[in-house]
Amino acid sequence: MTAVIETSKLSKWYGNVLGLSDVSLEIEPGVTGLLGPNGAGKSTFLKLITGQIRPSIGTVRIFDQKVQNNQALFSRIGFCPEHDSFYEEMTGWVFLTSLLKLQGFSAGEIRSRAEKALDIVELSADKDRLIRAYSRGMRQRLKFAQAIAHDPEVIILDEPLSGLDPLGKRKLIRLIKAYREEGKTVIVSSHVLPEIEALTRTIILIHQGKVFAKGDIHYIRDLIESHPHMVSIRCDNPRGLAGQLLGEDYVLKVRFGPDRRSVLVETNNRDKFFALLLSLLVKNQMEVEEITSPDDNLQAVFDYLVGK
């Protein structure tokens, strides 16, 4: 498949601060997840490929055209920014039609495209309300609507799922997947692995301004799985549970929490561990108050992967 977006040795410094370093990528049609902790360089990468900022070194090409100041190319790209920012005194309808006007559509087309986009994100009923009266979820959906309203071939979404409730997330994930079926190129950034996992199998791991890995979800998962996971279980019999867990070779370490009511387990096979845990809890009829993963966040995984 031909790459739609190509970057070569792409680097960006903000003064002395490194934003992105030596990123060479080829992104093909379909959904690509850009995964990395906060401050990893995801937004910098997205701003570079949408021509909002200039690279310090390297090049970006979309559809084999340069991006910087290429107005014709901008009509083929839809961008959903990370910030929860709007022209607050506009209604959803005016916001959308205004941005479509800037795209250069005729009045009739503006109306029909705005209606369609609002319909897709299920905001038609609220289109005449002021944006400042919108809920966080509605605002996220409106941001998404402005990115798709002009029917772009490349859709770039910076943290589109943040702030959405589970139902809203599911709806938006379904929408994004529908664009993949249409053969569009969609890039979605997030710092939450399950969000990206729900969207795509093609993932780019980015950390400290560098692309750490790019590939299929299985490859990334294998990388992540090799990182021992910490699981904390607070239950009525932590000592009994600890004794039964110790026998398994994928349980690397067991210790008790400071409250003496929880047991902290380190495992290198999360799936097997949770299967065992479940069976033990049922078999012994233990009462569980809480199960948490203290280090189950991307930062911890990245720290492990980069050898901190």
Add this chain to the structure above:
Amino acid sequence: MTSIPPTDFRSFLSSVGRVFAVFFRQGRKARRTRFFFLFSFLPVAVSLVIKFNQVFSGKPGREGGYLFTNLIMLFYLQMIILILALFYGTSVCSEELEGKTLAYLITRPIPKAAIVLGKYAAYMAVMTGMVILGLIFSFFVLNVDRLLDPSLYGLLGRYLGVLILGLMAYGAFFTFLGSSLKRSIFFGLLFSFGWENVIQYFPGSTQRLAIAHYLKSFLPATSSGRFSFLTFRLEPTKPGLALLMLFAIAAAFLALACLFFSKKEYSLED
């Protein structure tokens, strides 16, 4: 030397027009416009007070033309157009940065310079509307007993022209400030009520470094009276040259604003 192809120029103008349409609408409906509309009607309120005072006190007082020239122009020239141009001009660029809405504009198929020019034109239109309405109302209130005197309308036209030129030149300067400085309002206030208010009263050619000098060069000389300080020490520039200078100032600062906005990478992080 390279020239812009006509189709590119037409497309650029069309982009400016689209930005104008969007922000003229937004500018008209903005909350701050309501506030500034009331603010620009301050001279109307003053005119009403003066007129009521004349009517109810039974004393003839100063004639309307005199009051209009001195008092109202004092309000407009020394305060209202400066404040309006400062807040609307700086906001052309800075509101996009402060509101973090810049990405919505610069990812559209429109040149960045068209964003600056379109917004500037839109806000100019909004400000001009406010000032014209206020000035005309003040004029009619103060000259209600002489409305059939045709010479007064020439005066009104001249003052309207001066104020529009003032908005144009100050607006362009403040647009440039907004595109290039973070605390543009602060520096704009320093310029408006520091530099402009001092330099214009310097003798010799120094006063030509103030925009107000060129605006006041269009005003009739007020040789005497309480408000004669408006043209105190004014060594007027010829109207043709003053007009040229005001256009040149506006063009130069708009060009600089477009350049800054196109080249500068704004950081939206707090």
